[in-house]
Amino acid sequence: MHTLKPSDKAHSxxxxxxxxxxxxxxxxxxxxxxxxxxxxxxxQHLRHQAAPLLGGASDELNDLAQHGMDNLRDEARHxxxxxxxxxxEAAHYIKNDPLKAMLIAAAAGAAMMAIxxxxxxxx
Numbered sequence: 708m709h710t711l712k713p714s715d716k717a718h719s720x721x722x723x724x725x726x727x728x729x730x731x732x733x734x735x736x737x738x739x740x741x742x743x744x745x746x747x748x749x750x751q752h753l754r755h756q757a758a759p760l761l762g763g764a765s766d767e768l769n770d771l772a773q774h775g776m777d778n779l780r781d782e783a784r785h786x787x788x789x790x791x792x793x794x795x796e797a798a799h800y801i802k803n804d805p806l807k808a809m810l811i812a813a814a815a816g817a818a819m820m821a822i823x824x825x826x827x828x829x830x
Contacts, residue, residue, distance in 0.1 A: 721805035727812040728797040731819045732790045738826055743783050750775055 754772040801808040 720809055721801045724805060724809040724812040725798050725801045727816055728801070728808075729794055731812070731815050732794050732797075734819050734823065736787060736790050738823060739786055740783065742826065743779050747776055747779055750779075 750772055754768060797808070
């Protein structure tokens with residue numbers, strides 16, 4: 708019978724926790740991207756509907772819509788950058804304190820599922 712040393716178990720648990728954190732971050736990114744895409748689609752739809760009604764103001768509306776889309780892209784890029792930074796910090800933390808990291812990962816997973824359920828109810 709082969710038993711794992713406590714250090715091997717800790718590394719295994721740390722790897723599992725890192726995978727859970729990475730999965731949670733990717734799920735959050737996916738939900739955020741879907742929300743941003745839905746918002747961008749809504750802005751585009753409104754822009755196309757409003758342009759004929761506004762006549763001469765359509766150029767200004769197009770500029771505002773483009774500015775909004777640019778802001779959305781910038782925010783999405785910022786969120787992705789923060790998620791990568793958080794992932795790197797989480798990996799470092801997991802290596803230093805694997806048991807505590809597992810408990811935090813479990814709580815984060817529960818929070819992500821709650822957020823996902825809120826977004827999925829709207830569809």
